[in-house]
Amino acid sequence: MLGNFGIKDIIDILLVAILMYQLYKIVNKSGTSSAIFKGIVAFILIWITVSYVFQMRLLGSIVDKVANMGFLVLIIIFQYEIRRFLMSLGSHNTIKKISRFFLGKSPTRLSDSVVTPLVLACINMAKSYTGALIVIEQEIPLANIEETGEIINADISTRLIENIFFKNSPLHDGAMVIAGGRIKAAGCILPVTQSADLPKYMGLRHRAAIAVSKETDAKVIVVSEERGKISFVSAGEIQINVTPENLQHLLTGTFSNEKKKN
Numbered sequence: 001m002l003g004n005f006g007i008k009d010i011i012d013i014l015l016v017a018i019l020m021y022q023l024y025k026i027v028n029k030s031g032t033s034s035a036i037f038k039g040i041v042a043f044i045l046i047w048i049t050v051s052y053v054f055q056m057r058l059l060g061s062i063v064d065k066v067a068n069m070g071f072l073v074l075i076i077i078f079q080y081e082i083r084r085f086l087m088s089l090g091s092h093n094t095i096k097k098i099s100r101f102f103l104g105k106s107p108t109r110l111s112d113s114v115v116t117p118l119v120l121a122c123i124n125m126a127k128s129y130t131g132a133l134i135v136i137e138q139e140i141p142l143a144n145i146e147e148t149g150e151i152i153n154a155d156i157s158t159r160l161i162e163n164i165f166f167k168n169s170p171l172h173d174g175a176m177v178i179a180g181g182r183i184k185a186a187g188c189i190l191p192v193t194q195s196a197d198l199p200k201y202m203g204l205r206h207r208a209a210i211a212v213s214k215e216t217d218a219k220v221i222v223v224s225e226e227r228g229k230i231s232f233v234s235a236g237e238i239q240i241n242v243t244p245e246n247l248q249h250l251l252t253g254t255f256s257n258e259k260k261k262n
Contacts, residue, residue, distance in 0.1 A: 114156050114181045115251045121161035122223055122230050123244050131225030132165040133205045137179035140216040146177050149188030156183055191215065209233040
């Protein structure tokens with residue numbers, strides 16, 4: 001058996017290892033218990049042992065049926081993560097990601113000219129208890145979300161952001177989309193997560209932020225109208241009571257402290 005072991009088998013093992021690692025990352029990001037991942041690995045080992053090592057036909061056929069059903073169950077459990085992966089794979093930025101991987105280039109970060117007025121606006125809105133929901137595009141395009149609101153396509157400024165989310169503004173209830181260093185749209189409609197695990201004080205803005213961050217790779221800022229606090233959401237993970245300093249680090253990708261799930 002070992003005599004027939006060749007380069008193709010090595011590649012096969014490496015690809016399976018990469019697949020399992022990516023599956024582990026999906027489970028970890030979704031906040032699902034690691035016991036699910038261990039159960040998946042254990043089932044795969046049993047499946048291989050029964051069907052291919054010992055070649056048990058009857059038991060193997062039963063395990064094959066369960067595996068087919070299990071695949072559908074995994075799609076249901078990790079639907080947001082799978083959708084985000086497929087959207088990322090089909091986006092026009094896929095080539096950029098591949099070039100970064102092989103050439104070692106780091107992804108483009110938000111400039112200070114974008115981050116500074118954005119952070120200042122969030123500070124002022126938090127002090128005045130003005131609610132806000134700001135979605136910042138990353139690799140996955142947000143054109144479909146922009147189309148649900150009013151196209152603005154303006155330079156980012158603290159005064160403009162505050163005016164858009166002013167309580168008497170017709171656009172204050174929707175989300176603002178920032179892409180390419182500009183305010184692309186405002187008053188946009190976002191999906192809302194139906195998770196029952198969120199605290200009661202988190203309203204529709206927080207739920208919408210979590211939902212859009214699960215479906216895309218966008219970074220989202222939420223300013224609470226009731227509590228006057230700033231929250232930051234990425235990949236479905238929310239951080240509440242974010243300080244202005246930490247918000248700036250999170251937006252520029254220089255925040256090194258461990259993220260807290262709430």
